[in-house]
Amino acid sequence: MDNIAGQNQGSKLAVNITVIILVLLWLLPTIGLFVSSFRDRDQISNSGWWQAPLAVDLNFRTRVAADNPREEGGSFILEGNVFADPALASSFPDATGTVSAYGTRAVAPGEFAAGEVSDLRAGGTAVVNSDGSYRIETPEALDRGPTIYFEARTPPKFTLANYRTVLFADGMDRAFINTLTVTIPATIIPILIAAFAAYALAWMDFPGRGLLIAAVVGLLVVPLQLALVPLLSLHTHIGIGQSFLGIWLAHTGFGLPLAVYLLRNYMVGLPRDIIESAKVDGATDFQIFVRIILPLSFPALASFAIFQFLWTWNDLLVAKVFLPSGSDSQVMTVKIADDLLGSRGGDWGILATAAFVSIAVPLVVFFTMQRYLVRGLLAGSVK
Template sequence: MSSVVGTRPALTWAVHLSVLFLVALWTLPTLGILVSSFRDKDQLAVSGWWTALVPAERNIVARAAPPEDAVAENGNWIIAGNVFEGSGKATAFGISSREPAAYAVGDTVELRDGGRLTLDATGDYTISYVKKPDGNRGQRIFVTSVEPPKFTTANYRTVLFSEGLGKSFINTMTVTIPATVIPILIAAYAAYALAWMQFPGRALLLATIVGLLVVPLQMSLIPLLRLYNDIGIGKSFIGIWLAHTAFGLPLAIYLLRNYMAGLPREIIESARVDGASDFEIFRKIILPLSFPALASFAIFQFLWVWNDLLVATVFLGNNEEQLVLTGRLRELLGSRGGNWEILTASAFVAIVVPILVFFAMQRYLVRGLLAGSVKGG
């Protein structure tokens, strides 16, 4: 398979298959979230997204109509109804939580109050009494049912029309855009200096920046917040802009410096021979050539800040006026966090803008990252 005349070698096919596998591994969870976001909440709670197109089996607890609704028919008192709110197919039923599937559909069961319960596959039940029953609560019926697939847009309506979502969206944009632009501006100047300017301690400064890449940001949250409170910018947008700038600068400087150091030296030297200053070289030559690297970091920083919850909670808090989108969606889940239908719909609402940004700039991502990783100066 590995001839020189054109047959693709086995290694090429292995690489292609590996890439396809990684793409599938990356996209399948996203597909699962998308499918789950449109599913009925009851079916979502009992079955996985891959079963969305097949009937789902679940257990429900229904309560029959109260005895006061009984009507006289042929000398007996009859209570009738359906256990399903919509459509469904019953496969078994019971009258006790200990044995919820003790009887097959069509069986007749003796109740403790003297009634006789019958349930058919459509969910229709009949309870007959010899004499008029007493009481004000209906009989509990445990049903094992098979329901057809249900899809709904109610999950998205709940998320999109929740109170305060629009304000939180604006707050997130207010945080994300400056927190993306500011570190790029600072890092571009610093990267040029580290790549093309000679000054004492340059190597030590670069090593320090590389070392900062592995420092967990959680270590600095409390000291930084105390500093912000002391100088009067705690719980403000200025504070969170500066925090995200500080957390993003090491990666930004590292990527941009590697990219700029790999630019053709002849161009820089020719500009200096022509009398161009460092600022003119930076503005007229380096910046236009470094756009792929700038775009690469912009994507990373935008995604990081947009999806952030921890830093926003620490430096902005949870007040209604400054609550970001991730904080608002977290509140929709409630204290138990078991509303999976809200969680999945919220996930897609939150990633719409990052997806648009990524696809708008993704052609620069690989170019910037590869150039920054293999070139150096």
Template sequence: MAANDDGIAGETSGLKIVTNLSVVFLVVLWLIPTIGLLVSSFRDRDAISSSGWWNAPFATEQNFAASAEGEFRQTPEGWVLEGNVFGEDGSGEVISFGGRRSEPNAFAPGTTGELVRGRTLTVETNGDYVYVDPDEEQPSRNPTVYFGTKVPPSFSTENYETILASAGMDVAFINTLTVTIPATIIPILVAAFAAYALAWMDFPGRGVLIAVVVGLLVVPLQLALVPMLTFHNTIGIGQSFYGIWFAHTAFGLPLAVYLLRNYMVGLPRDIIESAKVDGATDFQVFTKIVLPLSFPALASFAIFQFLWTWNDLLVAKVFLPSNSESWVMTVKIADDLLGSRGGDWGILAAAAFVSIAVPLLVFFTMQRYLVRGLLAGSVK
């Protein structure tokens, strides 16, 4: 009997270790993109282009172009130009150089590179260069020297300063709050009343309504975009904040009703029946007993609805006016920053992280209610 108990204990311990390792793996897997986004938001454009964010703590190899300064002097070998690619201070180390933009790393430092038309270029490790042009006539313009060097890691808040000072970003932030807060509160209020009716009130067709709610969970919202916009134009709200509030409410109601109804069904029946025996109306039972006890489920749905609405792009593009005064942050990033700064990944990373900062704050503030709300009604 003792051996059997030891075996069971050993098996439980093994499963616990596997479970813990699996949770840690999933957490790390989800954190990697966020960490990468955060690190990239503090790097400049050249550093992001030259190496991945995981190399941010180390020196990176980057290519530069320096316009040769100074005056040519005539020698028996031809016209000679000397200088330093790092400027007057001469601080830096050249690891490769070239005479063309397409081949910036063609030669090793200290060697003489053969260029077109008999021209030569020599660049030392400390950046000193000698350019020789064998033509009889003095060159009309100074050449460009392309070289590679190791740049030490550097982090700054310049990307965030650019984003926060960007024209219209403050308006986009206010617009996002204007859309998100009502679009989170309205479906919770409507769904709470509906969930109580479906859970504790007897009326004809209740089972059919529950089946309809479950069926609406699998309907893609893309199918309803055009019909809903047409309906909005018909009743006169068109593309406006009223329209996007109603759209998010309609898209969020099925899950809200399903989640809250499952939670309310699991509440102790004795409490509700005792309140009704004492003369409480359904409205009083709902507001005084059911609603306070259902706070974990309400908070759970609020987290999901807030995240979906804040990060939404498709619904905002359809149900909001196209002028910049009505842009939310996702539209601002997609239509403005991504178009004007499509190659500046540092700016885009900073904009994306600013956009997810508020949802992260909401999630970590209310995450203790998430599991309790999601498990609502799963056990009796």
């Protein structure tokens, strides 16, 4: 018995460790997204989010002023400090830093080590020391000073500018309202329809019920992309075209197979004695559905509501197809993709911030209703 107890304890420990590892793996992308949302774009491009507390080597450039050179031994000398450039004041506010390497070409900004003398393409030599001081020596006076590229270590930089850019972007408030306008009806409508259908498939006998259940299961594997163009053509033909009504119906159609399947499996597992007793007492199918089935099926309803809300809130493809392209009808995903990221290219700080802002509401919904999720998903799996 001691050996058995020891084995059980070891198995329990292994399970706990596995769960902790899985939770950490699930949380890592979210943590990285959160940290990156507060970082400067240049630091994001040059180091991972786990290096956020550390200093980062970044590339900079400065144009040497060619006015007032000093003549010395037949050569013309230009001296100064790369950190004194006003254009670099945001990165080096005290005009001091440490240069690790420098170059005179954009393709090789760290070609030479700090303190090493290099040859200029136009003739002469240049040297940049680790403290940022430079000395350029040319045989003739220059009309235009050369550009110096250098690598310097910068301290970690955290900012709220990314959040200000996203939250206060022009039209973002309207996009948030549009997202709620799409998501809430697109979550409620399929639940209402699927609940009636699931009750009929679970507790009402009629010809062809088995075929309908098989069709619902088959629709779960049909890619929604196949239906986008035909469905949009149908909407245009019947007069609803690209509109909120059109996207509500589109999300309803795409969500109904999973809703019916999930709710039907749950309702089948409800105690038959309760339903038969209600019928003996003279209750109609509608009364049984409203007063008995719906209250008992709340975990399954909440489970589907979580899935449908998350899917609809984060949707980009269906919104691009079934909503007008004007700014008045843009949802948050379209606003972020077209206006913020579309005009800013590889601004990873904006991308991380926009992603984290967009998942805030779904996270609240998920953690509010997650206790019903497992109960609803396991419905019908155990008799």
